[in-house]
Amino acid sequence: MSLAGTTGVLDGIQAAAVPVRRRRLRLLPFALLAPSLLFLVLFTYLPVARVLVESLYDKPHGTGAAASFVGLGNYAKVLADPAFRQAALNNLVYAVGVLVPTLVLALAFALAVQRSTRFSAVLRTVFFFPSLVPLVAAASLFFFIFLPRVGLLDYYLAKIGLHGPNWLGDSDVALWSVIGLTVWKNAGYYMLFYIAGLQNVPRDTVEAAMIDGANAWQRLRFVILPALAPTTAFVVVIALIQLLTNVDHVIVLTRGGPSNATNLLLYYIFQSAHENFEYGKAAAATLMSVAVLLAISLGSLRIMERGARGNG
Amino acid sequence: MAEILPDRGPSGPLMRMMRAWRPAVRQEKRLWSAVLAALLSAVAFLWASPFLWTLAASFRPESAGSAGMASLWPDFTPTLANFRNALDSGSFGLYYVNTLIVVVGVLAVQCVTVSLAGYAFARLRFPGRDVLFYAFLLQLMLVPPALIVPNLSTVVDLHLYDTLPGVIAPYFASAFGTFLMRQTFLALPRDFEEAAAIDGAPWWAIVWYVLLPMAKPGLIAFAIVSVTAHWNEFLWPLMVISSPDNQTLTIGLAAFTRGAEGGKEWGVLAAGTLLVMAPLAVAFIAFQRRFVDSFVFSGVKG
Numbered sequence: 001m002s003l004a005g006t007t008g009v010l011d012g013i014q015a016a017a018v019p020v021r022r023r024r025l026r027l028l029p030f031a032l033l034a035p036s037l038l039f040l041v042l043f044t045y046l047p048v049a050r051v052l053v054e055s056l057y058d059k060p061h062g063t064g065a066a067a068s069f070v071g072l073g074n075y076a077k078v079l080a081d082p083a084f085r086q087a088a089l090n091n092l093v094y095a096v097g098v099l100v101p102t103l104v105l106a107l108a109f110a111l112a113v114q115r116s117t118r119f120s121a122v123l124r125t126v127f128f129f130p131s132l133v134p135l136v137a138a139a140s141l142f143f144f145i146f147l148p149r150v151g152l153l154d155y156y157l158a159k160i161g162l163h164g165p166n167w168l169g170d171s172d173v174a175l176w177s178v179i180g181l182t183v184w185k186n187a188g189y190y191m192l193f194y195i196a197g198l199q200n201v202p203r204d205t206v207e208a209a210m211i212d213g214a215n216a217w218q219r220l221r222f223v224i225l226p227a228l229a230p231t232t233a234f235v236v237v238i239a240l241i242q243l244l245t246n247v248d249h250v251i252v253l254t255r256g257g258p259s260n261a262t263n264l265l266l267y268y269i270f271q272s273a274h275e276n277f278e279y280g281k282a283a284a285a286t287l288m289s290v291a292v293l294l295a296i297s298l299g300s301l302r303i304m305e306r307g308a309r310g311n312g
Numbered sequence: 313m314a315e316i317l318p319d320r321g322p323s324g325p326l327m328r329m330m331r332a333w334r335p336a337v338r339q340e341k342r343l344w345s346a347v348l349a350a351l352l353s354a355v356a357f358l359w360a361s362p363f364l365w366t367l368a369a370s371f372r373p374e375s376a377g378s379a380g381m382a383s384l385w386p387d388f389t390p391t392l393a394n395f396r397n398a399l400d401s402g403s404f405g406l407y408y409v410n411t412l413i414v415v416v417g418v419l420a421v422q423c424v425t426v427s428l429a430g431y432a433f434a435r436l437r438f439p440g441r442d443v444l445f446y447a448f449l450l451q452l453m454l455v456p457p458a459l460i461v462p463n464l465s466t467v468v469d470l471h472l473y474d475t476l477p478g479v480i481a482p483y484f485a486s487a488f489g490t491f492l493m494r495q496t497f498l499a500l501p502r503d504f505e506e507a508a509a510i511d512g513a514p515w516w517a518i519v520w521y522v523l524l525p526m527a528k529p530g531l532i533a534f535a536i537v538s539v540t541a542h543w544n545e546f547l548w549p550l551m552v553i554s555s556p557d558n559q560t561l562t563i564g565l566a567a568f569t570r571g572a573e574g575g576k577e578w579g580v581l582a583a584g585t586l587l588v589m590a591p592l593a594v595a596f597i598a599f600q601r602r603f604v605d606s607f608v609f610s611g612v613k614g
Contacts, residue, residue, distance in 0.1 A: 026438070028432075028436065028515060029432045029436040029438040029441070030438070032428040032429060032431060032432040032436075033428070033429050033432050033444065035424065035425045035428065035429075035484075035485070036425045036426070036428070036429040036448070036484075036485040036486075036490060037444075037485070038485070039425070039481070039482070039484040039485035040447070040448065040451060040485045040487075042466060042481075042482075043456070043459070043463055043466065043481065043482040043484075043485070044450065044451050044454050044456075044459070044485075045447075045450075046462075046466070047459040047462035047463050047466065048454065048459070048462070050462040050465065050466070051459075051461065051462045054462070054465075112348075112352055119349070122356075123352060123356050124604075125597075125600065126356045126359050126360050127356070127359055128604070129360075129363065129593075129596075130359070130362075131607075132540065132592055132593065132596055132603075133544070133589045133592070133593070134543070134544035134545075134546065134561075134562050134565075134588060134589070135544065135546065136544075136546045136562040136565050136566050136569075136588075137544075137562075137565060137585045137588050137589050138362075139566075139569065140565055140566075140568075140569040140581060140584075140585045141362040141363075141365070141366060141585060142362070143569055143581075144365070144369075144381075144382075144578055144581070144582070145362060145365075150381055150382060151382055152361070152362070152365050152382045152384075154382075155382030155383070156382070184359065184362075188359075189607065192604060192607055192608050193608065196608050241453070241455060244458070245455050245457040245458055246457070247547065248546040248547055248562075248566075251546070251547070251550070251566065252566045252569055252570065266457060266458070266460075266547075269460070269461060270460065270547065270551070273460070273461045273464070273551075274550075274551055279461070279465075282461045283461060283462070286458065286459065286461045286462065289458055290454060290458055290459070293453055293454065293455070293458055294453055294454070296453075297452070297453035298453075
């Protein structure tokens with residue numbers, strides 16, 4: 001048909017233009033990626049190289065003196081710093097202390113609200129809402145909630161005849177108060193993933209277990225939980241990253257105190273750099289936390305990919 | 313059950329037992345679901361109580377005194393005085409403008425960078441594509457907050473310290489956005505772009521007129537996550553900004569909170585907190601479905 005004729009003509013034109021066009025097309029992908037790559041290099045890759053170098057030097061702040069090479073001196077200083085050790089230990093307690101209750105609550109919430117009724121929809125909104133507000137705003141609210149005597153918590157505890165501790169002022173309690181805030185803030189976010197995950201649990205298997213006489217607990221333990229394993233693995237990874245990189249509430253509520261009881265790694269880094277101007281120490285601590293982040297992520301990359309697929 | 317039991321005969325002993333049991337079982341079930349609903353309501357109330365308190369406290373007149381400040385019960389005539397005080401004392405207007413500049417500035421540039429990169433990864437074949445893709449994904453793990461110290465040095469070197477562009481710049485490239493747009497483009501049929509290509513449309517026309525209009529849901533999902541993240545962000549602007557004129561809402565609120573040690577100011581603080589949360593809260597309630605879907609997808613961002 002006439003189409004063949006047209007193609008022939010087009011081929012002739014294209015044949016002449018091919019070398020130039022092809023070269024341009026070969027460069028096109030890189031041109032499209034260039035803007036992103038520029039900023040990734042500037043604010044993600046180079047910074048890692050930069051802390052790697054800066055962590056090897058000591059540059060006294062404000063003296064104008066040149067930086068001097070100290071090798072691993074900054075690392076030794078950081079590791080010997082009781083505040084850093086405390087922050088690392090706190091971060092571990094904080095991570096486990098938040099992770100376990102948030103996972104249990106997130107799953108419980110998801111199981112409770114998965115049916116599509118009006119009541120469930122309201123509950124879903126209520127549980128999810130805290131994860132939408134700024135961590136700073138949550139901290140502001142809890143500043144009042146934890147206020148001794150007149151605060152929300154003590155006010156209502158007094159009504160049932162209980163007397164609470166100094167929630168943020170007692171060094172034995174403060175970290176657990178911060179943990180409580182974080183559980184409240186994050187559980188609803190992870191609930192979303194469990195709701196999505198529950199939709200992928202095969203109905204047939206659950207029904208088969210029901211017919212075999214498995215009670216609700218057995219169905220959860222032996223059918224639903226195993227099917228949700230990829231979701232759980234995925235949530236654990238994003239939760240751990242969050243728990244290492246969010247310290248807004250610590251800055252607002254406790255500034256790491258009392259006596260370092262609520263100091264977390266990123267807060268330690270922030271304090272070293274922003275308040276004490278010890279860049280070498282801050283760089284060394286940053287590199288260590290980057291190493292932990294990479295270990296968490298890469299170690300679970302396979303699980304994460306599976307989890308991401310499970311969540312659609 | 314009904315499919316299995318008839319085999320034993322409808323008059324079998326098991327069936328008779330079941331029939332006798334059923335009303336009791338049903339009643340017990342109904343009781344259980346009522347207990348469950350009550351328990352859930354209690355937990356939901358507990359979960360919502362910080363917000364209920366904010367609402368009650370922000371509309372409570374100062375004259376109510378600080379003793380009953382924690383009461384959730386709105387036993388007063390509501391007043392807007394706290395909001396007026398918050399707006400007066402905190403220069404919230406300025407913070408709103410600065411936060412808007414940050415949020416819109418980040419989003420505008422991101423839309424360009426993630427669309428281009430997403431298109432390249434979804435539709436073009438070139439050497440090193442997989443390596444580059446993994447290099448992008450590295451940003452999902454090396455999240456910006458972890459790199460605040462070196463990034464601050466970079467911002468100082470670029471003479472962007474204490475400027476809003478300094479707050480915005482580290483977010484111009486987004487691995488999450490690139491990943492999301494790549495997935496969105498991959499899900500689109502190729503027919504339309506092939507037709508456009510045969511008509512001689514250049515690549516940019518194909519992206520702009522053919523692909524992007526179809527990829528709108530992906531862009532909107534990305535926009536929701538990006539806007540929420542940067543509206544709520546605190547640590548990085550706190551490090552970059554030093555002068556009061558450049559502060560964002562979260563920095564203003566934090567300063568406000570730390571200043572509100574006296575008992576009388578709690579109503580004003582609650583009003584301030586509400587002012588910071590309100591825009592996102594309203595948007596969320598209006599577009600709940602979209603928000604939830606976007607956040608489920610954003611899990612990959614961490």
